Amino acid sequence: MWTLIQIELYKIFRRPRTYIAFIAVAALITIIQFGLKLDGKSYTDFLMKDIGGTMEIDGNILNGYLICYIMLQLLLVHVPLLVALIAADMISGEANMGTLRLLISKPFSRTELLLAKFFASTVYTLLLLVWLAILALFLSLWIFGTGDMFLMKSSYVVLLSENDVFWRYVGAFVFAALAMVTVAALGFFLSIFAENSIGPIVATMSVIVFFTILSTLNIPIFNALKPYLFTTHMISWKEFFDIQVNDANEAIVGSIQNPQKIVNSALVLVLHIIGFVGGSIWIFNKKDVLS
Amino acid sequence: MTSLVTKVKAKLDQVNDYEAEGNMKTDVSFIKAPIGKVKVYFKKPNKFRLKKEGGISLLPKGGVSVNMSTIITTSDFVALAAGEADVEGFKTKIVKLLPTNEASEIVITTLYIDEPNLLVRKAITTTKENGTYEMQMSYGAYANFGLPQKVIFSFNTKDYKLPKGITLEFDDNEKPLSEAQKLKNKKGRVEITYANYVVNKGIADSFFK
Numbered sequence: 497m498w499t500l501i502q503i504e505l506y507k508i509f510r511r512p513r514t515y516i517a518f519i520a521v522a523a524l525i526t527i528i529q530f531g532l533k534l535d536g537k538s539y540t541d542f543l544m545k546d547i548g549g550t551m552e553i554d555g556n557i558l559n560g561y562l563i564c565y566i567m568l569q570l571l572l573v574h575v576p577l578l579v580a581l582i583a584a585d586m587i588s589g590e591a592n593m594g595t596l597r598l599l600i601s602k603p604f605s606r607t608e609l610l611l612a613k614f615f616a617s618t619v620y621t622l623l624l625l626v627w628l629a630i631l632a633l634f635l636s637l638w639i640f641g642t643g644d645m646f647l648m649k650s651s652y653v654v655l656l657s658e659n660d661v662f663w664r665y666v667g668a669f670v671f672a673a674l675a676m677v678t679v680a681a682l683g684f685f686l687s688i689f690a691e692n693s694i695g696p697i698v699a700t701m702s703v704i705v706f707f708t709i710l711s712t713l714n715i716p717i718f719n720a721l722k723p724y725l726f727t728t729h730m731i732s733w734k735e736f737f738d739i740q741v742n743d744a745n746e747a748i749v750g751s752i753q754n755p756q757k758i759v760n761s762a763l764v765l766v767l768h769i770i771g772f773v774g775g776s777i778w779i780f781n782k783k784d785v786l787s
Numbered sequence: 788m789t790s791l792v793t794k795v796k797a798k799l800d801q802v803n804d805y806e807a808e809g810n811m812k813t814d815v816s817f818i819k820a821p822i823g824k825v826k827v828y829f830k831k832p833n834k835f836r837l838k839k840e841g842g843i844s845l846l847p848k849g850g851v852s853v854n855m856s857t858i859i860t861t862s863d864f865v866a867l868a869a870g871e872a873d874v875e876g877f878k879t880k881i882v883k884l885l886p887t888n889e890a891s892e893i894v895i896t897t898l899y900i901d902e903p904n905l906l907v908r909k910a911i912t913t914t915k916e917n918g919t920y921e922m923q924m925s926y927g928a929y930a931n932f933g934l935p936q937k938v939i940f941s942f943n944t945k946d947y948k949l950p951k952g953i954t955l956e957f958d959d960n961e962k963p964l965s966e967a968q969k970l971k972n973k974k975g976r977v978e979i980t981y982a983n984y985v986v987n988k989g990i991a992d993s994f995f996k
Contacts, residue, residue: 548848550944550975551815555843643842644823655813655820655843739821745814747821 497608504616508582514620517578518627521571525631528567529639532558536640543648553646560637561645561661565737567632572672572733576679576704578624583617584683584696587780591691597785606781614684614773621676629669647737654739660749668733671762675730678765679704681772688780726768729761789866791900792882798905799933804830806985807934811837813845815944815975820845825979834995847942847977848917863887874899874908875925892916906930918943929984937980944975 508514532539536558544553587610590596600606645656656664682703686696707727710718722728738753752758807827813820824840837844869881879899886893892914899909906926913919920942927936 547817550848550942551818551845552848553843553845554837555839557843559842644839646843652817652819655818655845657821657823658842660821739819741819744812745816745819746812747819749821 497604497612500604500608500612501615501619504586504612505619508616508620514582517581517624520578521575521624521628522631524571524574525567525628525635528570529563529636532563532566533639547648547653555646556641556643557646558640559643559645560633560640561642561656561658561665562647563636563640564633564665565645565647567636568628568668568672568733571628571632572675572730573708575624575628575676577701579617579621579676579679580683580697580700580704582620582683583680584687584700585693586613586617586684586687587776588687588690588693588696591785592693600785607777610773610777610780614681614776617680617684618677621680622673625669625673625676629665633665633669645737649738654737655747656737656739657749660739664736667736667758671733671736671758674762674765674769675733678726678730678768678772681769681776685772685776688776688783726765729764732758732761735761791880791902792864792866792884792898795898795900795905795907795933800831801987802829802831802932802934803987804828804990805932805934806988806990807981808983809979809981811839811844812978812980813976814978815845817944818845827979827981828990828994830990830992830995834992836995845977847920847940847975863891869897872899874901874923877901877908879908904930906933929981929986932984932986934984934986935981937978940975940977942975942977 540557544557547553587596590599600609602609642658644658645654645661647654647656679700683696683700686699686703687693690696690699704727707725711722711725711728711731735752735754735758739747739749740751740753741747805828809825809827810822811825812822823844825844826838826840828834828836828838837846863886865885865887867883867885869883872879872881879901882898882900884896884898894913894915896913897911898907900906901908904926906924908924910922910924911919912922920940923939923941924935925937926934929936
């Protein structure tokens with residue numbers, strides 16, 4: 497099994513297109529950092545317009561922690577496309593090249609083959625997130641410095657103490673990894689139905705775009721659907737950055753406002769991963785492979 | 788009444804500068820902030836700086852000069868007696884201070900002065916730009932200098948709302964209803980509890996820039 501995973505990883509990382517994702521993430525992050533470094537004050541002034549009427553805020557608001565949060569909000573919507581580029585190609589790519597039939601004639605089961613391919617695409621996804629974390633968090637901390645995290649939500653603001661932020665990012669990245677592996681599992685599932693890569697990649701993105709729009713639309717008729725859409729749960733990483741307050745309205749350091757929501761969302765995502773991968777194995781084991 | 792205020796001012800004038808450590812608690816309905824350690828610096832006549840550990844501090848607008856010295860910094864005022872009142876068990880004289888300078892940001896200040904101890908127990912200040920804020924003070928070891936151990940600011944807060952499109956939040960119920968209700972319509976409060984005053988040791992002007 498380990499050999500199979502190594503072979504699949506070798507296949508992924510010898511293709512130039514694998515590195516498109518890493519380059520795209522690096523380009524996006526550095527351009528945002530560059531823009532905020534040059535003109536971050538205008539950005540924060542714009543955000544502070546409302547709160548500035550009541551409070552005076554002193555200190556380095558635009559520090560590495562806030563920059564990373566801003567980037568995660570923007571990028572975690574687009575990273576699924578980069579994940580789909582590889583995951584949705586895992587089976588369909590072999591079918592397209594005509595190597596799938598040859599591959600399943602080797603002395604290991606179809607289940608082992610699929611699991612190895614899925615683990616390999618998971619490794620790719622996790623590496624992409626590690627790359628994202630290095631650039632968005634550590635590079636931002638190096639460029640913009642560290643400090644308390646001042647987060648503006650739509651109806652309230654959260655001030656997190658400097659020593660209460662890093663563990664939240666660890667949690668958020670672990671959660672984001674789960675969300676991206678769910679995307680990988682979806683792409684992987686769709687890839688068993690096609691004999692070229694374009695179809696499953698576009699289909700994966702279409703599903704995500706469609707579900708994301710339904711998740712974000714605040715129309716009552718769609719609200720009932722939201723809990724059942726995995727895209728609704730993919731953004732629960734933000735919950736790590738909301739803090740509980742006690743009766744005296746003091747924020748409780750080390751707390752999360754709604755930990756149950758994180759657990760529930762994580763469970764929903766895990767169930768989706770199991771469903772997509774299990775479904776892939778079940779269908780592929782019954783499939784007549786002709787290419 | 789002017790003589791009473793002048794005596795209080797003379798007591799406060801003993802302090803040329805001070806540095807103090809303390810804890811700051813922010814209680815504003817739309818702010819979730821933990822209690823933070825702060826360092827406060829003051830230099831005559833009205834230089835003031837508050838530094839929070841971790842870097843970001845939230846203070847009521849216009850109430851930055853959070854000490855009595857800056858409120859009674861000017862000598863151009865008219866003092867009017869307005870009766871007596873009890874403030875936390877202390878008998879106080881109510882004095883209305885009206886600045887004579889038209890350009891003054893302060894419209895009126897009401898002081899509740901503990902006459903025997905020459906301490907201001909409470910002050911309500913109405914400003915032109917930043918509304919009215921109230922300061923309630925309790926004193927400890929540095930009462931001789933007129934420096935409080937604890938200051939509670941109360942001020943009116945405006946509504947805070949940012950469009951979800953800007954904050955990129957699309958999920959509903961971002962805050963449980965009971966908590967939102969609990970926090971609704973509250974006045975803002977900032978509480979600073981001071982410790983370790985260092986008085987008249989000299990602070991460079993550049994520090995306040």
